[in-house]
Amino acid sequence: QKEVEQDPGPLSVPEGAIVSLNCTYSNSAFQYFMWYRQYSRKGPELLMYTYSSGNKEDGRFTAQVDKSSKYISLFIRDSQPSDSATYLCAMSARGFKTIFGAGTRLFVKA
Amino acid sequence: EPEVTQTPSHQVTQMGQEVILRCVPISNHLYFYWYRQILGQKVEFLVSFYNNEISEKSEIFDDQFSVERPDGSNFTLKIRSTKLEDSAMYFCASSTSRDGSNTEAFFGQGTRLTVV
Numbered sequence: 439q440k441e442v443e444q445d446p447g448p449l450s451v452p453e454g455a456i457v458s459l460n461c462t463y464s465n466s467a468f469q470y471f472m473w474y475r476q477y478s479r480k481g482p483e484l485l486m487y488t489y490s491s492g493n494k495e496d497g498r499f500t501a502q503v504d505k506s507s508k509y510i511s512l513f514i515r516d517s518q519p520s521d522s523a524t525y526l527c528a529m530s531a532r533g534f535k536t537i538f539g540a541g542t543r544l545f546v547k548a
Numbered sequence: 549e550p551e552v553t554q555t556p557s558h559q560v561t562q563m564g565q566e567v568i569l570r571c572v573p574i575s576n577h578l579y580f581y582w583y584r585q586i587l588g589q590k591v592e593f594l595v596s597f598y599n600n601e602i603s604e605k606s607e608i609f610d611d612q613f614s615v616e617r618p619d620g621s622n623f624t625l626k627i628r629s630t631k632l633e634d635s636a637m638y639f640c641a642s643s644t645s646r647d648g649s650n651t652e653a654f655f656g657q658g659t660r661l662t663v664v
Contacts, residue, residue, distance in 0.1 A: 479637075479658075480657055481552075481639050
């Protein structure tokens, strides 16, 4: 079983839709959960990070962590064409290296 | 806004040659990282660096790789004898995390290394 599983997509949605992106993981030691956005041939850009379980909201973005299910989500409300990118989940724990998911490609159609 | 800068943006080298990838982390950051991303694959951790020494490295980071902070601003990744499979995008990142958890790592734009 891979440490972090993420559906690579692509996911195509119309402008204004709510987008749900998800990752599952196997290592219960993970405590820090991050979402990065990566445009083509660019470096990952940190969007959200969460410590342990719970929700975190920042503008149109909401990150959720359910440690009991080993499942994390990123929701994007009122999606825009400029949100079209690859979204990477990442997670780590104290003393552990950060593990990235494979990334989900998102296309938001105008 | 402060950012991590990497040079060069693209490097082409012949197999067996040494390359040095350069990074200038954000000035008040304490932890530095190198990652690589082979085209179409996931971002992979290579090494983390704190207090002038390697704090963690992955199985990818073998004896061909080394890192150095030669002065107060630069952070370099050296590949001693490049192989075709070293062709990838190499990202430098830095963070302030005191516990080294890399929670808020900021990435540079990457150096695309092509080994021919």
